[in-house]
Amino acid sequence: MVTVALDLDPEKARTWIDAANQTHPSLVDSHHVIDARLGISNVPMAVWIDETGTLVRPAEGASIEVSPLRDMEITDDIPERMRVALTEIKKMPDTAEAYRAAIADWVEKGADSEFALSPEEVIARSQPRPHEHSRAAALFELGCHLHDTVGKEAAVPLWKEAHALHRENWTYKRQAWTLESTPEGEESDMSQEVGDVYGTSWLDDVLALGGGANYTVTPDL
């Protein structure tokens, strides 16, 4: 296993990596280059690579645990927007158990696993890439460079355009949004109400893209 943290500031990932005390390679991709190179668009997502360096599954949602938010009771005392958010989270496909079982099957059977795809299937199942997504990737990476060298304000216009061009890419959005919604040192803010800067929020974009059912690239197992 290899983990890749999509974190503009690698130190944000360090706490988690240190706590996990992992023995596998734990890498950091501060400019999200694996989005363009492997088709990653949200987290967690994964690709499977065989012994020859060939993909046997393209980038797809890789949850192996059911989010506790899915089982949270939606009571009347919860604020309206949170109720809507929880409703959408419950609509997200739950493939955790099936995905975990598929990984175990591939580890045991290799190419004979029914979940290991041919190169042609891997390519065909990867997400569409129109020219707008290419421009979004370039804008996001250039924005990261400006963030690092000039400051966040220089990056925001490029990131906003990237978000508009590749709406289904949540790593571009959530990475940028978290710089607005999560003050230094605080816990991550899932609701990401970033209207002041980006004119949107996590929930607004989930709803605009058809709701929680469309939030992840659901693995077709």
Added chain:
Amino acid sequence: MLLTSLTVDPAEFAAQTGWESKPEGLCKGAMCVPAPEAITPEGELDVQIVSERLGMSLVEEPASRMWALGPESGGTALSTATVPDIELPDMDGNPFSLSALHGRKVLLVAWASW
């Protein structure tokens, strides 16, 4: 891919994008795109021509004279199932290449702290 000029060394371009410069053109996996005019007299790649041939969006940041080149477009996110030799740092800044794991099955998981 970030650029400081509009020409790039073919080896660097291949490392960053997976597209290799070969006699038959720019190639990735089984796909080759003829682009004879993309090679400059100095043996470098003309980024603007490459951008046009491969559908790679080219974005300029005039103030710092930087460019970013997006991935190829017009098809799917993957144009080959061969994994590019991606090199990324670990938490100590040490570079790690995915090719170091050849011979083993790899589950590559993307996550984030946010």
